[in-house]
Structure formats: structure tokens, C-alpha cells
Amino acid sequence: MQRSRKRKQAQFLLQSPLPIKSPSKPRKLITGSDEKHSAEPYPDHLRPTPEETLIVRDDLLTLHGFPKEFVKYRRPSSESPSGDLNGREDDGLNEKESVLDGLVSVILSQNTTDTNSHKAFSSLKSAFPTWEEVLAAESKCVEDTIRCGGLAPTKTACIKNMLSCLLERKGKLCFEYLRDMSTEEIKSELSKYKGIGPKTVACVLMFQLQRDDFPVDTHIFHIAKSIGWVPEFADIKKTYVHLNKRIPNELKFDLNCLMFTHGKLCPQCSKRGSNRLKTKFPFESCPLLNYRKALICDSGEMLTKSGNG
Incomplete structure (x- = not known):
């Protein structure tokens, strides 16, 4: 199963429209108040694709299961592989929070x-x-x-x-x-x-209003940059706009909860590195490893970098 997942990721990375390495300074796309209402802050950055977000969601769900602390906010209509809901309807957590x-x-x-x-x-x-x-x-x-x-x-x-x-x-x-x-x-x-x-x-x-939104905290921001979902020069505010445009609505809730949880538990994906938490999380089990290793040089040739990204 693990080898199959890695092959799937490798094939996807080779076929995905990964962007050329970003320049140190971005060209100015918009100015003034237009930035707030921009439809897409990084129109030339084609990741993540819907297919990629689905793969990452499924891989993180297989690794962690759905985080129990978020079960009570999960809408019944949220699409997820069967059997991974961790008792969503049986835990008595359906009472609406104000x-x-x-x-x-x-x-x-x-x-x-x-x-x-x-x-x-x-x-x-x-x-x-x-x-x-x-x-x-x-x-x-x-x-x-x-x-x-x-x-x-x-x-x-x-x-x-x-x-x-x-x-x-x-x-x-x-x-x-x-x-x-x-x-x-x-x-x-x-x-x-x-x-x-x-x-x-x-x-x-x-959470409370159950709208299709994708909050970006430091965990998710760090992961999004490390796996190439936003340009190297991206900031957290534009990352929020970009990911909300690129990630399908039906995947936003699950993917957000799973990326947040993964960012806290995985030493390699944590913003603060391996000293963040003393966990028994096995580095080789991180399903994002292949994404973090993948780089595209200016000529379009695939390179690899160290596990510390």
C-alpha cells in the first residue's frame, strides 16, 4: 500500500504543471485596494490542482484518520472515504455551538x-x-x-x-x-x-458557520510553501486567497483539518522543525515527502533536495 501511494505521488508530480522556480522578487500584479478583491494573486501558479488536493487529503486521512477534535464541526455532506469518520454521527457532538x-x-x-x-x-x-x-x-x-x-x-x-x-x-x-x-x-x-x-x-x-472556506495558519502556510502549492515569495494573506481559489469546496474542510493536524505532528513538516514536538512520528511515513523533495529548475529539469527542504 505504501509503495503504491508513493508511485501514485511520483507519477502525479511528473505529470503536474509545476511552476518554474520563482524569482526572488515577484512582479507586481495589482495595486491599492484592488489587491483585497483580487480574483487570483498568483495566476501563473497552477498548483494545487484539484487532483493533487484529493490525493493529499486521502493520504493524510489514511495516515492520521480524521482528527477527533474537529468531528463535531464536520458536515454530513463532507466527502470522505467511508469508514474514516471516527464516529462522526455517533459521538453526540451534533449540538450546534453558538x-x-x-x-x-x-x-x-x-x-x-x-x-x-x-x-x-x-x-x-x-x-x-x-x-x-x-x-x-x-x-x-x-x-x-x-x-x-x-x-x-x-x-x-x-x-x-x-x-x-x-x-x-x-x-x-x-x-x-x-x-x-x-x-x-x-x-x-x-x-x-x-x-x-x-x-x-x-x-x-x-467551523461555526460551516461555509466553504480554507483558513491559513502558520502550519498550513509552511506546508503549502514547502510542497509548492504557492510561490516561494508568497505571504500568508495571498496564500489564503490562492488556496481558496484552487482547492475544491468539497475538500476544503477535511484537507484544512488534516493539514493543520499534520503540521503539528510531523517533525519534518512542522514550521519549527524536529524540535517542535517530541513525537514518535516516523519520518518515512510522511506522505508529503515526495512533494517536498520535488523542485523544478529554470530548465524544467526535476531536482531533489534534502528531507529538511
Whole structure:
């Protein structure tokens, strides 16, 4: 099975329209406000192809299984090989999470581990069962409850500012009205709140609102660059736009969750290298190894580089 998968990857890499090695500085494609609404920031970069995203999704799913922490957000319509859902319909996780709860969870997850962010959210909800209580509480009290998640003063200010603005604008602390808005309207609406950035919005879109979106965090950004899905000079904001244009909607959720999980577990694919985590993850089992080794020189000849990419 392993040899078959590697042969499939090698054949695909040889047949795929891989781009010529990117120059150190990109040519300017767009300027000013047009950049925000660009249909495609890297129109000459033809990866990933739909076929490639499907192969990577299936290989990562075979390696990791579907991450259990994301099962409750998974739509029944998500396409996946049968038998890999890890009890999606049997775990009793179908209860809908409020948009506001999800938004605060994403804020607390910034610059910390999953374990610490979950602890911070649980501590916050335990100390202040309602968001009205969070808004009314002294900032220092809120900071103390979420300190385990790091950056407590910054995150507290963001949460309390968001709650205050929401109450002023809507008269109640509830974001459920977003469910009836289009994706672009949601992005525009949430961008009005200080401290709510594009990645936070994208996570809320994909998880709480179950829209076809593909958030790009540091794990996914690093992997996307290392396997050639974006040019070498790509930045994270344009990578988000590029991948959302290139990845089929029906694969976005599964692929995003799997790439995020793989980026945390695989020492070779982790942004911080093999010192990131002391895991027993076998380097030879990484299904992205062949992609990471593949390079195209200016003449179009395939080269190989070291496993550290």
C-alpha cells in the first residue's frame, strides 16, 4: 500500500504543471485596494490542482484518520472515504455551538497550544457563565481566568471590546444573525470589530458557520510553501486567497483539518522543525515527502533536495 501511494505521488508530480522556480522578487500584479478583491494573486501558479488536493487529503486521512477534535464541526455532506469518520454521527457532538462561543474560542487559541486554549475557554465560561457577565467584569478578573492561554491582557481587551461593540450595535450579545448572511457579508461584518483578523474570520466561517472556506495558519502556510502549492515569495494573506481559489469546496474542510493536524505532528513538516514536538512520528511515513523533495529548475529539469527542504 505504501509503495503504491508513493508511485501514485511520483507519477502525479511528473505529470503536474509545476511552476518554474520563482524569482526572488515577484512582479507586481495589482495595486491599492484592488489587491483585497483580487480574483487570483498568483495566476501563473497552477498548483494545487484539484487532483493533487484529493490525493493529499486521502493520504493524510489514511495516515492520521480524521482528527477527533474537529468531528463535531464536520458536515454530513463532507466527502470522505467511508469508514474514516471516527464516529462522526455517533459521538453526540451534533449540538450546534453558538457563533459567539466559537469566535471567542478562536481568539483564545491564538499563539498558544490547543490544550491551553481549551483550558482558558473552560475557565472563562466557568467563572462567567454568560457573556453579559464577561462584559461587566473587571478586565483584571477576566485576565486571571484566561491567563493559562497566554497573552491574557491582549485577548481580554479584544473580547471585551468586541462584546461592547456588539451590544452597542445590535442591542444583545449574539452573533447568530450571521448565519443568514452571505460569506462576503460575514467577512465585512466581522472586520468591523477591532482585533478580529482575516484568519479568525475564516475559522468562524469554516467551523461555526460551516461555509466553504480554507483558513491559513502558520502550519498550513509552511506546508503549502514547502510542497509548492504557492510561490516561494508568497505571504500568508495571498496564500489564503490562492488556496481558496484552487482547492475544491468539497475538500476544503477535511484537507484544512488534516493539514493543520499534520503540521503539528510531523517533525519534518512542522514550521519549527524536529524540535517542535517530541513525537514518535516516523519520518518515512510522511506522505508529503515526495512533494517536498520535488523542485523544478529554470530548465524544467526535476531536482531533489534534502528531507529538511
